[in-house]
Amino acid sequence: VTRSETLQERYEDALFSLLMEDVAQEMGAQALEENERLKSDPSAAMPDALRRKCMKVVRHGSRKRRSRSAGRTTMRMATRVAVIVMVLILSLTVVLAISPAVRSSAMRWVMKTHPDHTEFSFTSNDNQGRTQADPGSDTERIRYQMTANWVPDGFELVDSGSDVFGSWLQFRKGKQNIIISMRSLAGNGLNVDSEGAEQSFVLVQGKMALLLSKEDYHAIYMPLDQQGNGVMLDGEGVTAEELLKVAENLEITPVQTEQTDSSAAGNAESGALSFGEEQGSSIQQLTANWMPDGFELVDSGEDAFGSWLTFRSGSRSL
Amino acid sequence: MLSIFQLLLDTDEKQRFMEELVEEYGALMLATARRYVSGDSAAEDIVQDSMVKLMRHVDKIMSLPKCNLSAYIVVTVRNAAFNYLRDEAVREKHVLASPLDTLDELAPEENTVEERLILADEKRQFRQVWSRLSEADRMLLERKYLLEETDAEIAEELGCKQDSVRMKLTRAKRRAAKLYDEGGNTL
Numbered sequence: 001v002t003r004s005e006t007l008q009e010r011y012e013d014a015l016f017s018l019l020m021e022d023v024a025q026e027m028g029a030q031a032l033e034e035n036e037r038l039k040s041d042p043s044a045a046m047p048d049a050l051r052r053k054c055m056k057v058v059r060h061g062s063r064k065r066r067s068r069s070a071g072r073t074t075m076r077m078a079t080r081v082a083v084i085v086m087v088l089i090l091s092l093t094v095v096l097a098i099s100p101a102v103r104s105s106a107m108r109w110v111m112k113t114h115p116d117h118t119e120f121s122f123t124s125n126d127n128q129g130r131t132q133a134d135p136g137s138d139t140e141r142i143r144y145q146m147t148a149n150w151v152p153d154g155f156e157l158v159d160s161g162s163d164v165f166g167s168w169l170q171f172r173k174g175k176q177n178i179i180i181s182m183r184s185l186a187g188n189g190l191n192v193d194s195e196g197a198e199q200s201f202v203l204v205q206g207k208m209a210l211l212l213s214k215e216d217y218h219a220i221y222m223p224l225d226q227q228g229n230g231v232m233l234d235g236e237g238v239t240a241e242e243l244l245k246v247a248e249n250l251e252i253t254p255v256q257t258e259q260t261d262s263s264a265a266g267n268a269e270s271g272a273l274s275f276g277e278e279q280g281s282s283i284q285q286l287t288a289n290w291m292p293d294g295f296e297l298v299d300s301g302e303d304a305f306g307s308w309l310t311f312r313s314g315s316r317s318l
Numbered sequence: 319m320l321s322i323f324q325l326l327l328d329t330d331e332k333q334r335f336m337e338e339l340v341e342e343y344g345a346l347m348l349a350t351a352r353r354y355v356s357g358d359s360a361a362e363d364i365v366q367d368s369m370v371k372l373m374r375h376v377d378k379i380m381s382l383p384k385c386n387l388s389a390y391i392v393v394t395v396r397n398a399a400f401n402y403l404r405d406e407a408v409r410e411k412h413v414l415a416s417p418l419d420t421l422d423e424l425a426p427e428e429n430t431v432e433e434r435l436i437l438a439d440e441k442r443q444f445r446q447v448w449s450r451l452s453e454a455d456r457m458l459l460e461r462k463y464l465l466e467e468t469d470a471e472i473a474e475e476l477g478c479k480q481d482s483v484r485m486k487l488t489r490a491k492r493r494a495a496k497l498y499d500e501g502g503n504t505l
Contacts, residue, residue, distance in 0.1 A: 012491055013463075019444045020463035026445055027464075028385035031346060031392045038345040046344035050362045054340045057369045061326030062333040117328055191328045 118194040118212075120221065120230075142227060142254050146180060150249035152242050166229075176237035178246060184228045192219070204247045211240060218243045224252065291318070326373040335380055336373055343388065347395050354399035360406075368398040378466065393460050400457075401475065447497045455490040462487055 038044040046054075144167075148157075151171050155178060159170035166183030183190070197214040209222035218240045220233040231252065235243035294313035311318045327333045347368060351361040371394055372379060379390055448456065461467045461475075469487075473480045 016459065016491060017463050020459060023445060023448050024386050024389045024464050027392065028387070028389035031388035032385060034349070035343060035346040035388060038349055041345075044345050044349060046340075046348050046365075047362075050348065050365060051340060051344060053362070053366055054344065054369050055337060057366055058327065058333060058336045058340065058373070061336075061370075061373050191326070 118192050118199075118210075120190040120192070142225060142229070144182060144224075144229070145253045145255045146182060146231070147251040147253070148180060148246060148249065149251055151178060151246055152176075152238060174237075177234070178236075178238060178243070179232075179234040180246070180250065181232050181234075182224070182229060182252075183232070184230075190221075190230075192221070202244060204244065205250075209247070211244070213240050220244065220247050222247070326370075327376060332376050332380070336369070336376060339372065339391075340369070343391050346388070347391060350392050350395040351399055354396065354403065360402060364395060364398045364402050367402065368395045371398060375465075389464060393464055397457070397461070397465075397475070443498060444494075447494055450497050451490070451494060455493055458483075458486055458490050459494070 146167065146169055148169055148171070152173070154173040155171040155176070156173065157169060158172045159168070161168060166181055168179060168181035170180075171178040192212065194212055197212045200211050200213075202209050202211045202220070204220065204222050207222055209220050212219045212221070216237050218235040218238065220243060221230060222232075223230050231247075231250070233243055233247050233250075235246075288309055288311070291311050292313070295311040295316075295318060296313070297309060298312045298317075299310035300308065327336060344365075347365045348361060351364040351368075352358075355361050355364065368391075372391065379387055382390060451459075458472070461472050462469075467475075469480045469483045473483045476483065
């Protein structure tokens with residue numbers, strides 16, 4: 001794509017945005033008119049059952065729903081915002097068919113911990129050092145198949161599927177629930193309710209993951225690839241240990257790769273797996289951009305299991 | 319499927335906004351869904367699916383004027399209905415044809431959009447053109463310019479590649495420009 005073509009596309013986008021604004025106004029006016037008519041027609045009213053379901057959907061996505069759970073806290077950030085940047089080149093367990101250009105790019109899952117919630121986002125640096133929020137936009141898109149090789153006794157698969165945001169598996173045993181879902185953070189991000197939750201970093205299949213625990217709820221968030229895909233495990237009524245075991249035994253296989261450039265196509269055709277030196281190793285880099293006053297870095301390093309930073313202020317340590 | 323801890327509405331204000339949206343536009347959402355499916359159960363599923371989609375864009379829709387918001391809601395429900403029908407594999411029975419299937423059959427225009435769509439102050443004429451565009455073209459342009467979805471999001475929804483989306487959009491814009499010309503307008 002030449003610069004001229006890019007500029008023309010931007011021009012067209014701007015022009016159509018302007019023209020469509022007027023279309024939206026007209027469409028909206030008609031919709032408002034219809035809405036007023038429907039509101040005055042009792043027979044057109046939303047049934048109470050559906051209204052309750054919609055409100056439930058709203059509450060489900062709201063932190064209020066779970067604020068009652070704010071109980072014991074073993075690790076509540078004293079900070080306003082603490083930012084931890086996880087840089088993962090590739091992991092041992094998830095080997096992807098990717099082009100060299102993608103393989104050498106760095107990906108960042110950025111986790112911002114606020115007092116009442118935690119925000120995940122994703123960026124990727126390409127070879128030229130440019131940062132893109134949606135690294136999948138000009139590279140191949142990878143889809144995965146998830147297989148849970150272990151779930152606690154008595155759990156049965158009750159739901160599975162996929163939508164525009166990702167795919168999921170749901171297991172249930174009475175009121176106990178385990179949900180395994182995969183979604184991309186590229187361009188979207190993810191906010192989770194971490195208020196009052198225990199937070200800890202754990203190693204799952206050799207990769208760093210975040211474990212959140214609140215009463216009998218547990219969740220594990222783990223980055224997966226350079227495109228911002230991640231796996232989330234939710235457990236309700238199960239122990240953190242059980243959920244970790246589910247995560248350890250989760251099999252994730254790339255099943256479909258769509259290329260948008262010819263160089264990547266050849267790579268995929270040669271086989272689903274492409275091993276490089278980088279793919280045989282796991283690198284996690286932590287950067288703490290904020291620490292409470294008085295804390296100093298006293299130790300850092302990495303070993304076969306990961307990397308660490310230790311900060312100390314007197315007898316207090318992080 | 320939402321994660322247990324996942325927050326789509328991370329402030330009270332956003333939660334209130336969505337609750338009020340249900341109260342204010344619930345009947346409109348249901349009526350819109352019923353245009354595309356016959357059963358109440360299907361229509362209710364579509365409304366709930368639309369709610370999730372709206373919640374994912376709550377920051378955007380909270381900033382919209384009332385008129386634009388109602389258009390956004392209607393288009394969101396309509397797209398959710400199309401997705402539902404597609405997923406249920408009954409779309410062929412309920413819709414004349416997949417409006418998106420016909421796009422590739424049409425030859426691309428030779429003239430560029432830039433050559434014809436030069437002035438941006440011809441909105442009235444464009445509204446007339448809009449009603450003459452195919453359902454497929456309208457849906458694509460709505461997604462791109464009204465819902466402000468990215469090419470990646472559109473591709474995901476339509477089950478095609480991003481390059482294909484870009485091509486379809488380019489063709490849709492060219493067809494709009496051609497209709498504009500046929501109406502005796504000169505841009």
